[in-house]
Amino acid sequence: MPEKVISRAVIRRLPRYYRYLNELQYEGVERISSGQLSKLMNVTASQIRQDLNNFGGFGQQGYGYNVAHLKEEIGKILYLDKVHNMIIVGGGNFGHALAGYRRFEEKNFIIRAVFDVDKSLIGTDIRGIPILDVAELPAYLAEHPTDIAILTVPKSVAQEVTDILVANGIKGIMNFAHLDLEVPDDVTVESIHLSENMMELSYRLGERR
Amino acid sequence: MPEKVISRAVIRRLPRYYRYLNELQYEGVERISSGQLSKLMNVTASQIRQDLNNFGGFGQQGYGYNVAHLKEEIGKILYLDKVHNMIIVGGGNFGHALAGYRRFEEKNFIIRAVFDVDKSLIGTDIRGIPILDVAELPAYLAEHPTDIAILTVPKSVAQEVTDILVANGIKGIMNFAHLDLEVPDDVTVESIHLSENMMELSYRLGERR
Known part of the structure; x- marks a missing residue:
């Protein structure tokens, strides 16, 4: 593992490399040059070389990249070789x-339980994943080591639920509620604000009109 | 409207300003200084001033920003004063x-119809939004001017559906399928790859372990 700090921009690009390498492997491609990968991914070959050099390269002059090996190494960097136990809090539509x-599972992100307040949902399941009472969250987390909570509760209760998650040891939150969560420094939050993506699309569309 | 090119990073931050201003307005706050806004949003006051100066400022020395006015102006920049007619292609879970x-609607992004291939869904509706046969897409688009298509079909058919959308005049696509769509230069795509967000969260979590 590298000692130096890797920029957020590079990290953001790694999942996309992983996706392309996964497809190449699926199609039976064994090796690929940075030039070919560049064409496929629509980024410059120099960017690819620079990005991958952050992690010690992996390429060989005149050979290119071994697809399976590069995919595996990027997977390790992203900790995809580790099983992440996850829960979802909020069993509504989202x-x-x-x-x-299923795409989460394929990458070892396994949803173990869903929590809700709705009595008509509690006790049912979603393709085998049990829906439990949100009141049981602390007891559940005490017994089941959980890496990541996906938060899909209404905005009005999102901070309250977050506080419960954090107090019970959750260190990673994927937040779909439309607010910025307050968490201690050792908790990592990834927020997806769909209406903000929509506004950005709106801006880009309007700009071109 | 400004003549100069505004960086993508600034544009990306505007929806978040909009969200905070919306809440301040909801809470009855009429004006706010860049210092107060900075504290609330956890960004530097100088960044706020710089960002908003891109659009001619809006602030007044010693007064701060008028919340309603600033929100309205940012809304106009993001074209939120315009109704966007939208369709969803892919009536599965997502x-x-x-x-x-409902958060889309609140911002004038109105979903008019959902399209699917599943005969058991076609003819039903989702809170009044009709689910139509995907074979009717060209005829529908010829009759109903549509600004944005949300793509939630399986990856295997996503490009094919995109080609139909583009051939029938769609200029904006919000893509949830897990691939990079090929579109002409005059079509704008905003992609949401949830498993890539998850991988980024995984990296950030692992890094801290």
Whole structure:
């Protein structure tokens, strides 16, 4: 593992490398030059070389990159070789859709339980994932080591639920509630604000009119 | 409207300003200094001043910003004063959840119809939004001017559906399918790759372990 700090921009690009390498591997491609990868991914070959040099390179002059090896190494950098145990808090439409989202599982992000307040949902399941009472969260977390909580509760209760998660040891939160969560320094939050993505699209569309 | 090019980073921050101003307005706050806004939003006051200066300022020395006015101006920059007619293609769990997502509507992004191939869904509706046969897409788009399509179809058909959308005049796509869409230069795509957000969270979590 490298000692130097890697920029956020590089880290943000790694999942995309991983996705392309995964597809190449699926298609039976064994090796690829930075030039070919560059064409495929629509980024410059020099950017690819620079990005991957952050992690010690992986490429060989005149050979290019070994697809399986590079994919595996990027996977390790992203900790995809580790199983992440996850819960979803908020079993409404959005939480429900995410519980059915198989692409997480493929990357070792496993949803173990969904929590809600709705008595008509509690006790049911989403393709085998149990829906539990949100009041049981502390007891559940005490017994089941959990890496990441996906937060899909209404904005009005999102901070309150976050405080419970943090008090019970959660260090990673994927936040779909439309506010900025307050968390201690040792907790990592990734926020997805869909209406803000929509506004950015709106700006880019309007700009071109 | 400003003549100069505004950086993507500034544009990305505008929806967040809009969100905070919206809440301040809701709470009855009429004016706010860049210092107060800075504290609230956890960015430097100088960044706020710099960002807003891109659009001619809006602030007054010694007065601060008029919340309602600033919100309205940022809304105009993001074209939120315009109604965006939208469709969703893909009525599965995710499309269904997005059709029920009221936060889009609040910003004038109105979902008019959902399209699917599933005969058991076609003819039903999601809180009044009709689910139509995807085969009717060209005919629908010819009759209903549509600004944005939300794409929630499986990856395997996403490019094919995109080609149909583009051939029928769609200029803006919000893409939830897990691939990079190929579109002509005059079409704008905003992609949300949730598993890539998850990988980034995984990296940031792992880094801190």
